[in-house]
Amino acid sequence: MSTNQLRTWVVRGYIILFFLYLFGPLMIMSASAFNMSSYPTITPWEGTTVKWFGELAANDRLVSGFINSLWVGAGVVALSVPTALAGAIMLMQVSERVRPIYYTIVVSPVLVPGVIIGISTVIFWERFGSLVGLDYETTNNPFFLTIVGQSTFISAYCMLVFIARLQRFDKTQEEAALDLGATHVQVFWKVLIPFLRPAILSSIVLAFLTSFENYNTTVFTMVARGTLTTELAGLARFGVNPSISALAVVIMGFTLIGAVVYEVKKRREEAIVEASKKRAAMKRMKDTEAAAAQAAAAA
């Protein structure tokens, strides 16, 4: 066997092992959701069942946690996407001297551990609230604290998405619209926002998913209430019930469907692009043929 062949096999083996590491645990967990055993395991297999899915739907804490997660996610999207957009536009406008400092400040939440963001949010609103005479119920509302706490760093994530898109924005479009008599608000809604639409959509998805899945900040700010993730963590730590595995199966099912849809859509797009390329090539060929024929005729 030549060294080249050996290398190919090493690479292949490595990739297989890597993806085994990636998918193995999830597959084992999914399998355990169908085991009769009341402890989530696949050895020994005590018979196949779907009763853990029923148990999952009957778990009130998980269900109410799920609803709380949806509310928090919606709140975070509503707060962090506009904040991120403002932050990104501001970055484009602040003076050259201030820009690095400004960027350091707004990007720092990405690098601060979530635990610390949670703690500081709770302390700040508790103390600041009493200082300025805010209502205790407001400043200690778990939803308020969680939305604000999560938005602190989710805004920074979304801002990075906006910055990437804004860097390709052609400023002359705005100027042209202003010259033609549009107001600033009109320019904002009719020029900038349509240009940013893909970034807005992806930051909405990003914000919602990050919020939904967050544990470190939420476990502090949610106080006595819980989101799906924090309830799940409690179950995963103490509870020994395969209904958690059942939930994993549900989530993975949705993910797989999404992935397949995405792949099919991409392939169709590719096919369309290919087809149009072919058509264009054919047309070009015909054109050159026609031109050649014309030239020949002229000669």
Added chain:
Amino acid sequence: MNDGTPNLAATQDAVLAQLQITPSLPQPSLPEPAAPAPAPAPSTGGGLGISPSLPSAGSSGISPSLPGSSTPAPSAPASPPSGSGSNLNITITNPDKLPSLPAGQHELKLVIQDPAKQVPADSGLGFIEIFIAIVAALLIAPFVQREAGKWTANLNALQFVQKNGIAISAYLLIFTIGWIVFMIILPQLYMFDFSFRHNLPPPDIGGPADTYTLKNYKYLIFGRESDSDLFNWLHLEVFAKTIFASVIVTLINFALCYPLAFFMAQSVRGRSQRLLFLCLLLPFWVNEILRAFAFKLIFADLGLINSFLIGIGILDQPYDFLSANVALYTGLTYAYILLMIFPLYNAIESLDPNQVEAARDMGASWITIHRRVVMPHAKPGIASGCTMVFMLTAGALAAPNILGGPSSLWFTQIIYQWYNTGGNWPQGSAYAFVLLISCIIFVRIMMRVFKVGLGDIAKR
């Protein structure tokens, strides 16, 4: 000493003569010099101020009304709780600067300060606390300066409003300033401040007992004073273990991801590349908790590996992988793989394959190509991936909660305990601040070593 002072007053705006009643006070604190305005200055924070305008200042006329001498001043709303000592500060404003007042009439300001406000409860630490306060002020000062700089830059530039219109300007300013001030900067400062306070029940907060202390930080290093050990080994060990294990996890992660990132960036194209990406992303749509839980199923006493090892007769007793932290490290490595692989991929992807080809043609060995060509090019990606993985690992709470054994602790778990079961928020804040500082130091080191900016690291 207080009456004829025109010669002194000629040199400064205000002369501050200080009269110390009780010499037992270790550190008499100076109030701010009174403003050279004709109106009597209000009392400074916490102290009791009496500012009568006397036609002639004489020390004999003042002394009877001092609270230090057991009879409180008549105009005082409340007497200081502890009558241990008071300061008497007499401020004589330069009469030359006050043309409205007749000659010889001096502004006199009495500031009697409650020493309990100024001197910390454990007065042995007075110097250190002031030192810490100065350090803290120096730490905060750049932020304040930056903020001020940003604000003035924006406020000065009227063209900002002209450029954006009033409505859009208001939107931009309100959201950005709200975010920066109320969500990023102030919470961190409040946490910093809180970490220097005593653990008080809510009614006492803001009261006389609400003083600054170093004991929360002292506890992390030295533990309880009644303990026999000099240092708080338990917590220090957990801290060191957290940092060290995070570094190890980061290195393993890098070793695991680098080959795949290189392979994906340089050898795979088109459809199969997209499929690989999809496969990488799929597991990360599953909740972090569930991913950790999956590892618990594998490593638990009744889990897959133990059943297997017992089944083939290698073990007769299940091995406790959870207490040995094997499950924790494996799970943590797994949890943040994506954050390592994408920066690496992005960085390597921009490398021209011809460079690798050229190096190979010139006879460079496989290791040399990576060490001298690929890695230097991928430096920003390496820095970004390693920093993100380190920060997330050191700050992880869910995975240690689920995968850590009953006896093993992660530093974030101690912080959580101070908040939750311990019920000592200032103590938790101090620990959280130590973690924050360590993370900042780590990021700084990475930036220095890899010579990259913060922007390169945060970009994912």
